[in-house]
Amino acid sequence: MATLTQILTTLAADAFKAEGLDPAYGTVTTSDRPDLAQFQCNGALPAAKAQKQNPKALAEKIAARLKADPRLAKVEIAGPGFINMDLTDEALAAHIDKLRDDPRCGVPTRATPQTVIIDFGGPNIAKTMHAGHLRSLVIGDALQRLHRFMGDKVISDVHFGDWGLQMGQLITELKREQPNLPYFDEANKGPYPNQSPVTMEDLERIYPKASAACKADPERLDEARKATAELQAGRPGYRALWEHFRGVSFAGVRREFDALDISFDWWKGESDVDKLVAPMVDDLKRRGLAVESQGALVIHIAEEGDKRELPPLIVQKSDGAALYETTDLATIVDRVAKADPDLMLYVVGQPQHDHFEKVFRGARKAGLAGKATLEHIGFGTVNGPDGKPFRTRAGGTVKLFDLIEQAKQEARKALRELAIARGENPPEERDMSPEALAEGEEIARQVGLAAIKFADLQNHRLTNYVFDLARFTKFEGETGPYLQYAAVRCKSLQLKAVQMGHWPDAISRIESDADRNLALTLDRLPGAIDQATAKRAPNVLCSYVFELAQAFSRFWAAHNIVNERDEELRGARLSLCALTFTALTRSLSLLGIEVPERM
RNA sequence: GGCCCCGUAGCUCAGCGGAUAGAGCAACUGCCUUCUAAGCAGUGGGUCGCAGGUUCGAUUCCUGCCGGGGUCACCA
Structure with missing residues (x-):
């Protein structure tokens, strides 16, 4: 069912058309001045400008035509040429009466439903979600509900961070703590214990420790990098250990999603597209899109008329490992193959805007996105009373x-x-x-x-x-x-x-x-x-x-x-x-x- | 330094080419023997960061400057 502004817009558009003008000038909106009228149409001003006419005189002509409609109680010209309108109470009542018993409250479903993938939440293995995740979850969930209500086919994807350097950091740190675990013995090809050697609490403690150690010591970082590469190459012990990390983390994250009453259609992660990375990279190389630069493989994504210099998109690190640009790109390939979406929304903090700009450009340049429009839906920070990002009194993140x-x-x-x-x-x-x-x-x-x-x-x-x-x-x-x-x-x-x-x-x-x-x-x-x-x-x-x-x-x-x-x-x-x-x-x-x- | 986001009432924030720039909180004034008064009605409070430009018209678009935040290739 059309809304009142839509009905009145049609009416005004006809009036403009009858005057030989573009019907688009007929847009009617709720009045900015409720003390003067219920609805307004400002189209006479730009129309008069284009026609080099007197705006007030043109508004009069349009108004004269609108007055013929019995549903309008009042049509007035105000100021330089605003057309103000009031509906009769009878017309308003008759219109609202039609909304009774409509559970959709008059909201139509889309004429051409779209397939929309919404990527939000973005939890990471080993990290309990904190206040910073709230916005992505809440905004992403609202968008998923809105699109679904409009009749779109929505696929929400948590896009778990389960495949980067942090995995190597965790593995190597755990190896220091418990070197005798079977996962570290290269001779042991499994099977491995079903019981996870770590709890979520363990992971939460280990991760910051590992991260700090890597920052402080380049050799320690190298070790983590190597472990990451071995994991990605399929070393059985690391793989089994990583499965445990994932299981423990999934359970933790699920608890928070349940608490927030937010659900996802896909529980995919960076690791899910692992098999797609190598063929994709090969293809990009073959087509000359990915080129070697400073030991790494990159796509140049600078475009004509850029105001800023965007660094190239790195597809493969100099050590051969994938990083999140790579998995993001491969994820696009995966999503296009599985759902061929019209739209992909990434509900991720604003600081990552450049990252997405790069990935989107790379995807477009390489023709990986199919028919999909890619959009970064950025957001600001949740701050504490001091105006700085929300922290506990001790300075840690708030869970x-x-x-x-x-x-x-x-x-x-x-x-x-x-x-x-x-x-x-x-x-x-x-x-x-x-x-x-x-x-x-x-x-x-x-x-x-x-x-x-x-x-x-x-x-x-x-x-x-x-x-x-x-x-x-x-x-x-x-x-x-x-x-x-x-x-x-x-x-x-x-x-x-x-x-x-x-x-x-x-x-x-x-x-x-x-x-x-x-x-x-x-x-x-x-x-x-x-x-x-x-x-x-x-x-x-x-x-x-x-x-x-x-x-x-x-x-x-x-x-x-x-x-x-x-x-x-x-x-x-x-x-x-x-x-x-x-x-x-x-x-x-x-x-x-x-x-x-x-x- | 380059780029991105932000700067609007005492505070927290909307609005982003149109008429007298809004809301909530805080302040003040009324209204509870009647469906829930944490509500409703009303008052006060603003050079929309600053300076130019485009326009009949700018808080809104463009340029420059100032202030805050972020970011600038192998972390995510």
Whole structure:
């Protein structure tokens, strides 16, 4: 179903066309000046410029044509030639009434669905995910939900970091600690123990140690490089050990994904494309695209008219090993072979922008990407109160799992304060039944997640933001919990109405400013979803949901709905309420946020 | 030094060619015997970093400068 701005755009486009002008000038948008009108069309200004006409006179001509439509209550010219329009309440009511019982809230599915691969999360073996991973996960998940809702075929891929130098660093460090393990004995070709010799905690401890040692000692680094190359060449003991590293790491990462309610279609990693590397490199060499430079094999990706000098893309290190440029390129080959996507999105921090620019250029130059458009979806950092990237007081990274736990904790506190403020007397936990405890726990989980997800998504991707849990978990202001609360109020109102024997009915009347404003806001959901998806900017949807919640709160404060005596009006308002609940729930779910049963 | 991102209200951030630049928080003023008042209605608060340019019109586009962050071939 077309939205009101779309319907009015068609109308205005026809008017411009009738004047012999480009219909594209007919774009109608929600008014920037809600005090003056509901909708506006600015097309007369550029059109008049192109035609060397008086903009006001042209606007008058267009307006005269628009006035003929009975759905418009008002068509006015303002300022230099803005055309302002208001709908009649009848037309607005009739339009919104059609949205009733549409679980998609008027959002159409795409005419030509696309295959989209979204690469996000990007955990590494041996490294517990930390606060820095939050943005990739939350933004990537929102994008995956949005594209899926639009009807695209989405494949999300965690793209595990399981194949670089860090593997050699881990192997060699473990060898120092436990040299007698069978994996290090070259004579032992297996089989090896099923039980992992290390836990996630071991890996977490070993990795930084190895990394630091390699930094300090070139010989130690060489050793790690050699082990990496041997692993990649298929040395059985290293291979078996590496499988254990992976198993342990996967289990750890899965725990965090579950905690965040985020799932992936593909659990692929750099290692999965290992077999593709050699043939790809050979092919690039044969075609003269990859050339030798300073001992390494590179693709020159500088382009005509470059403002900056991009270093070449390294396909193979001088020691013959693959590095992440190589696996990224091979991953493109793999994805094209498996899914032939129209679009690939890489939700990775902004500092890696140049890396992706290089890889994308290399892929395009070598024709590896098929029909796919490749896009880096960068994002800024999560900062602490000092404005610097989020750290613990000791200076270490903040673990993602701890962050989620803290959010739950804060949510629990906030919920308790909410109950107290409401005049309830919440019992102490020890006095609660197991059922009540479990329910409270579930609500705290949902609210805590909403708090961190919404806080992350409401900022534009590229801006760095300050992580402030106390602020995020507040039920007031532009927060996830406030939105959940609005949705829950909406639902409780409906339940109350049903208990009184009142049911939603046709939206046949729109009477107050609050009715009108809520109806107009509901119609903007498809536009918000479209923009958020097209711009890969979930913050667009965030500000929309907030505005919807505000419009609902105003509506709620302005009318006592369940006690409305006018049956027709009551039915219409209950329908507006039902629509709002669907729209809120839908929008929040696209952001990865659940609405609790009650709060 | 080259390049990329950012600089908007006291604070946290939207907006990115159009009318009087917005929201939340904080401050102040009203409104709870009625569907959840952590809500609603309202007030105050800004040379949109600075200087030029393009345009009928610039916070938005271009150039230069200042300030913050990032990055500059064999780590990811």
